[in-house]
Amino acid sequence: MKSKDTLQGLNKPAAMFVKPKEISLITKKVLHNIADSIHNPDTGHYLNLCAGTLQNGPDPVCKTRTMHCGLGELYFVVTGRQPEEDHVCEDDVIDEVVERSTIHECEEKYNKKIAKAKEKIRALDLPEELTYDLLEEFDKHDYNSQDDNDEDQFRNLLDSIPNENDMGEDVTKDFRARAKRVAEVLRKAADLLPR
DSSP, X not given: OOOHHHHHHXXXXXXXXXXXXXXXXXXXXHHHHHHHHHBOTTTOOBOOOOSSSSEEEEOSSOTTSEEEOHHHHHHHHHHSSOHXXXXXXXXXXXXXXXXXXXXXXXXXXXXXXXXXXXXXXXXXXXXXXXXXXXXXXXXXOOGGGSTTOHHHHHHHHHHHHHHHHHOSSOTTTOHHHHHHHHHHHHHHHHHHSOO
Protein backbone atom coordinates (compact mmCIF):
# COMPACT_ATOMS: atom_id res chain seq x y z
CA MET A 1 0.00 0.00 0.00
CA LYS A 2 1.25 3.47 -0.90
CA SER A 3 1.88 6.00 1.81
CA LYS A 4 -0.12 9.21 2.02
CA ASP A 5 2.94 11.20 0.87
CA THR A 6 3.35 9.01 -2.20
CA LEU A 7 -0.34 9.30 -3.06
CA GLN A 8 -0.25 13.09 -2.74
CA GLY A 9 2.53 13.25 -5.34
CA LEU A 10 0.28 11.44 -7.80
CA ASN A 11 -2.24 14.28 -7.98
CA LYS A 12 0.06 17.09 -9.09
CA PRO A 13 -1.56 18.76 -12.13
CA ALA A 14 0.05 18.53 -15.55
CA ALA A 15 1.06 21.84 -17.15
CA MET A 16 -1.93 21.65 -19.49
CA PHE A 17 -4.20 22.13 -16.46
CA VAL A 18 -2.24 25.03 -15.00
CA LYS A 19 -1.56 27.19 -18.07
CA PRO A 20 -3.27 25.56 -21.05
CA LYS A 21 -2.65 26.47 -24.65
CA GLU A 22 -5.80 26.67 -26.75
CA ILE A 23 -6.57 23.52 -28.74
CA SER A 24 -8.22 24.36 -32.04
CA LEU A 25 -8.66 20.77 -33.29
CA ILE A 26 -9.61 17.94 -30.96
CA THR A 27 -8.53 14.63 -32.45
CA LYS A 28 -8.65 11.14 -31.00
CA LYS A 29 -5.03 11.49 -29.85
CA VAL A 30 -5.64 14.89 -28.23
CA LEU A 31 -8.69 13.68 -26.31
CA HIS A 32 -6.86 10.53 -25.16
CA ASN A 33 -4.00 12.74 -23.99
CA ILE A 34 -6.41 14.90 -21.98
CA ALA A 35 -7.99 11.76 -20.48
CA ASP A 36 -4.56 10.37 -19.52
CA SER A 37 -3.67 13.70 -17.92
CA ILE A 38 -6.85 13.54 -15.83
CA HIS A 39 -6.20 9.92 -14.82
CA ASN A 40 -3.38 7.77 -16.11
CA PRO A 41 -3.96 4.09 -15.30
CA ASP A 42 -0.31 3.25 -16.11
CA THR A 43 1.30 5.75 -13.73
CA GLY A 44 -1.51 6.31 -11.24
CA HIS A 45 -1.33 10.08 -11.71
CA TYR A 46 -4.65 11.90 -11.48
CA LEU A 47 -6.05 15.40 -11.40
CA ASN A 48 -8.14 16.75 -8.53
CA LEU A 49 -11.59 17.56 -9.87
CA CYS A 50 -14.20 19.50 -7.94
CA ALA A 51 -17.84 18.41 -7.77
CA GLY A 52 -21.07 20.16 -8.64
CA THR A 53 -19.88 23.16 -10.68
CA LEU A 54 -17.74 23.86 -13.73
CA GLN A 55 -15.29 25.85 -11.60
CA ASN A 56 -14.83 25.91 -7.84
CA GLY A 57 -11.97 27.03 -5.65
CA PRO A 58 -8.24 26.30 -5.55
CA ASP A 59 -6.73 22.84 -5.99
CA PRO A 60 -5.62 21.63 -2.52
CA VAL A 61 -2.33 20.41 -4.05
CA CYS A 62 -1.62 23.47 -6.23
CA LYS A 63 -3.17 26.58 -4.70
CA THR A 64 -2.45 28.69 -7.82
CA ARG A 65 -4.63 26.38 -9.93
CA THR A 66 -8.37 26.83 -10.03
CA MET A 67 -10.12 23.49 -9.71
CA HIS A 68 -12.86 22.46 -12.15
CA CYS A 69 -15.20 19.52 -12.61
CA GLY A 70 -14.53 17.18 -15.53
CA LEU A 71 -16.38 19.33 -18.07
CA GLY A 72 -14.88 22.50 -16.64
CA GLU A 73 -11.36 21.08 -16.99
CA LEU A 74 -12.15 20.04 -20.54
CA TYR A 75 -13.32 23.56 -21.37
CA PHE A 76 -10.31 25.14 -19.64
CA VAL A 77 -7.74 22.92 -21.37
CA VAL A 78 -9.40 23.29 -24.80
CA THR A 79 -10.03 27.04 -24.77
CA GLY A 80 -7.36 28.24 -22.36
CA ARG A 81 -10.05 30.29 -20.61
CA GLN A 82 -11.89 29.86 -17.34
CA PRO A 83 -15.54 28.74 -17.61
CA GLU A 84 -16.65 31.56 -15.28
CA GLU A 85 -14.89 34.18 -17.43
CA ASP A 86 -16.86 33.06 -20.46
CA HIS A 87 -20.13 32.54 -18.54
CA VAL A 88 -20.59 29.07 -20.03
CA CYS A 89 -22.87 26.29 -18.88
CA GLU A 90 -22.42 22.54 -19.36
CA ASP A 91 -24.26 22.59 -22.70
CA ASP A 92 -21.95 25.36 -23.96
CA VAL A 93 -18.92 23.27 -23.04
CA ILE A 94 -20.26 20.28 -24.97
CA ASP A 95 -21.04 22.46 -28.00
CA GLU A 96 -17.53 23.93 -27.92
CA VAL A 97 -15.85 20.52 -27.74
CA VAL A 98 -18.05 19.08 -30.50
CA GLU A 99 -17.36 22.09 -32.71
CA ARG A 100 -13.59 21.79 -32.29
CA SER A 101 -13.52 18.00 -32.70
CA THR A 102 -13.13 15.80 -35.76
CA ILE A 103 -16.52 14.16 -35.11
CA HIS A 104 -17.95 16.04 -38.10
CA GLU A 105 -15.69 13.97 -40.34
CA CYS A 106 -17.76 10.87 -39.49
CA GLU A 107 -20.56 12.04 -41.77
CA GLU A 108 -18.09 12.63 -44.61
CA LYS A 109 -16.62 9.16 -44.06
CA TYR A 110 -20.12 7.67 -44.02
CA ASN A 111 -21.04 9.43 -47.29
CA LYS A 112 -17.87 8.12 -48.95
CA LYS A 113 -18.80 4.56 -47.93
CA ILE A 114 -22.29 5.04 -49.38
CA ALA A 115 -20.83 6.37 -52.64
CA LYS A 116 -18.49 3.34 -52.89
CA ALA A 117 -21.36 0.95 -52.20
CA LYS A 118 -23.43 2.61 -54.94
CA GLU A 119 -20.53 2.24 -57.38
CA LYS A 120 -20.30 -1.46 -56.55
CA ILE A 121 -24.04 -1.94 -57.11
CA ARG A 122 -23.81 -0.23 -60.51
CA ALA A 123 -20.84 -2.43 -61.40
CA LEU A 124 -22.84 -5.62 -60.71
CA ASP A 125 -24.69 -5.17 -63.98
CA LEU A 126 -28.01 -6.17 -62.42
CA PRO A 127 -31.32 -5.60 -64.16
CA GLU A 128 -31.98 -1.86 -64.46
CA GLU A 129 -35.07 -1.89 -62.25
CA LEU A 130 -33.30 -3.80 -59.46
CA THR A 131 -30.28 -1.45 -59.64
CA TYR A 132 -32.61 1.55 -59.45
CA ASP A 133 -34.47 0.09 -56.43
CA LEU A 134 -31.24 -0.65 -54.57
CA LEU A 135 -29.80 2.80 -55.25
CA GLU A 136 -33.07 4.40 -54.18
CA GLU A 137 -32.81 2.64 -50.80
CA PHE A 138 -29.42 4.26 -50.26
CA ASP A 139 -30.87 7.66 -51.16
CA LYS A 140 -33.60 7.27 -48.55
CA HIS A 141 -31.03 6.89 -45.80
CA ASP A 142 -29.49 10.05 -44.37
CA TYR A 143 -26.60 10.04 -41.90
CA ASN A 144 -28.30 12.62 -39.68
CA SER A 145 -31.53 10.63 -39.56
CA GLN A 146 -29.84 7.73 -37.77
CA ASP A 147 -31.16 7.38 -34.26
CA ASP A 148 -27.71 7.23 -32.74
CA ASN A 149 -25.15 8.64 -35.16
CA ASP A 150 -21.56 9.25 -34.09
CA GLU A 151 -22.09 12.89 -33.14
CA ASP A 152 -25.10 12.00 -30.99
CA GLN A 153 -23.07 9.30 -29.21
CA PHE A 154 -20.17 11.74 -28.74
CA ARG A 155 -22.48 14.40 -27.28
CA ASN A 156 -24.18 11.85 -25.01
CA LEU A 157 -20.84 10.70 -23.62
CA LEU A 158 -19.72 14.28 -22.92
CA ASP A 159 -23.12 14.96 -21.36
CA SER A 160 -22.60 12.00 -19.00
CA ILE A 161 -19.43 13.52 -17.51
CA PRO A 162 -21.24 15.58 -14.83
CA ASN A 163 -23.00 12.45 -13.52
CA GLU A 164 -19.77 10.46 -13.47
CA ASN A 165 -17.95 13.42 -11.93
CA ASP A 166 -20.37 13.85 -9.02
CA MET A 167 -20.95 10.18 -8.18
CA GLY A 168 -19.70 8.92 -4.85
CA GLU A 169 -20.30 9.32 -1.17
CA ASP A 170 -17.67 11.90 -0.27
CA VAL A 171 -17.43 14.31 -3.17
CA THR A 172 -14.78 16.38 -1.41
CA LYS A 173 -12.23 13.59 -0.92
CA ASP A 174 -13.01 11.22 -3.78
CA PHE A 175 -10.55 12.86 -6.19
CA ARG A 176 -8.87 9.74 -7.60
CA ALA A 177 -12.10 7.83 -8.28
CA ARG A 178 -13.71 10.92 -9.80
CA ALA A 179 -10.74 11.50 -12.12
CA LYS A 180 -10.74 7.83 -13.14
CA ARG A 181 -14.45 7.89 -14.07
CA VAL A 182 -14.20 11.15 -16.01
CA ALA A 183 -11.09 9.99 -17.88
CA GLU A 184 -12.82 6.76 -18.87
CA VAL A 185 -15.73 8.68 -20.39
CA LEU A 186 -13.29 10.89 -22.29
CA ARG A 187 -11.51 7.81 -23.66
CA LYS A 188 -14.81 6.38 -24.90
CA ALA A 189 -15.62 9.71 -26.55
CA ALA A 190 -12.14 9.84 -28.10
CA ASP A 191 -12.64 6.39 -29.61
CA LEU A 192 -15.62 7.73 -31.57
CA LEU A 193 -13.50 10.34 -33.32
CA PRO A 194 -12.46 9.31 -36.84
CA ARG A 195 -8.89 10.52 -36.36
